Amino acid sequence: SLFPSALFTVSVTANLILILPVGIWLLSNGTLSMPTFLLFLLLGIGLCAPLLKFITTIRIVVQTQEGLKRIFDILNESALPEPSESSIPENLTIEFKDVYFSYQDKEILRGVNLVIPQGSITALVGPSGSGKTTIARLIARFWDVNSGEILLGGVNIKNLKTEDLISRIAVVFQDVVLFNDTIYENIRMGNPAANQEAVIAAAKAACCHEFIEAMPEGYQTIVGEKGAKLSGGQQQRISIARAILKEAPIIILDEATAFIDPENEAQIQEAINTLVQGKTLLIIAHRLSTITEVDQILLVNEGRIVGKGKHADLLNTNDLYHQMWKAHVDAQNWTFEVKQSVAFID
Template sequence: MEEKPLYEPVEDVGIKNFDIEFRGVSFSYDTESVLHNINFRVPEKSVMAFVGPSGGGKTTITSLIARFWDVDFGEVRIGGKNIQEIKLDTLLSYISMVFQEVILFNDTVMENIRLGRKDATDEEVVAATKAARCHEFINQLPEGYNTVIGEKGARLSGGEKQRISIARAILKDAPIIILDEATAFVDPENENIIQEAINRLTRGKTVLVIAHRLSTITHVDQIIVIENGKIVEHGTHEDLIRKEGLYKRMWKAHNTALGWRVS
């Protein structure tokens, strides 16, 4: 309660494109330094993935884009504008986020999805659920779209909650999409369905992905490897495989894990 609110500009600035750039960004939680001189650029309508050990700063980077916190040093820019020059409501209208832990409320399916765009019609909500591959299971619920799903979506499975979250993001139709390990806790049966929904969501958008499974990011435009709050490698999957660095070691470990069997 004693925390000072983030700086809010008096007037908005216009954004003509949605590239994202970090310029010399450093950040700490209280006295714990988390990011150190981070520099990168995500061109508009391209896909960048972040990988690296847990606790390295990947989620913090995406949180700074949404201005959940402000940087200590440097700038985060969208469309060439420092995000601190953009009103918070305007900034958040540009961004859709899909987390591994989905935030749902004790309300109907329809209203949980309509949070993406509060003025959306029922027909527009249904169109979003069809794109997110969840229209069929919603119709099988006791009261269909009017089914109350419980606190945190307790009456839905993990895969169902994830598809509801993707439908909400599709309905919002923001130009920037942030995916924070969106399939990390999904069972294999639902993973392909959710991946199809994510592909539909991210088409033609500026996309940042925090990757849990390296096999899902081999075709993205850029990969940044984060370790201990620093960028240690940067390139395409092919570029990084040719290097004898952290990414190649992670890729070998990933492929070894796929081959594990109980004898």
């Protein structure tokens, strides 16, 4: 706890607060000389400075200890069980069978059943916190489910080695993760065995080659911590280039264009179109207008699939989807209204 150090800080500050009024009172009574008063004042200030530095050091030590504790908690986390031999999926159809999943004590998914056929485009939609992102991350086996099964080509993903499963899946998240390394290495993480020509080809396909070449150091530009030296649109396109380079047959897009400005969105959409050609695609959709032509829409609410079908069917048969679509259309047409007032002077 930082309470002892905070208490110590108050007591040190009180040292000066005590010296000043008591010293002035003694001076006014003639019982203390000015040189003696100044001496005690300087000693008080001189004593406080190293003590305050000591308090700061204590705080840093406490924060470091807490950080180390969290790091070791992660390092000591038990790994997901791996099969001795990896099964071979018949195809790339994804299926959830009565899946339940909880984050600690909070139940997120409740009896989810769904099928994403190979080569299809499926959209997950629903209110915030309904479980869409959790479904996407369970496909990549970020965690194991509490009960039920997740199948890939008829094989439980628990019977696939993690490396074999991840090699079949590329994920483009809304929150892009870039490392404090060069643009070249951040793209090549999608396929560490790729050569320079393949990396550049992926960058061109993701519409980011031009802005990379415009930088003073080109592909060797350091992007900074979490891509701090790049704009949000540039970060997203590099993330898509990484996914293109991976050449995975299953693509998961987690609201990849949710907060991108219109100028960047057109380029990112073009990059996504290149990425998904001939792939099994799962989209977590933020803008409903972008998924009206997909093969199927899965509507998620409170951890359950409460609607399934094409856009037109859900619009006519599902009240929640109809409300979401109406809210989306109203938001698209929303504008500021400026009322002009006219003053009449008699």
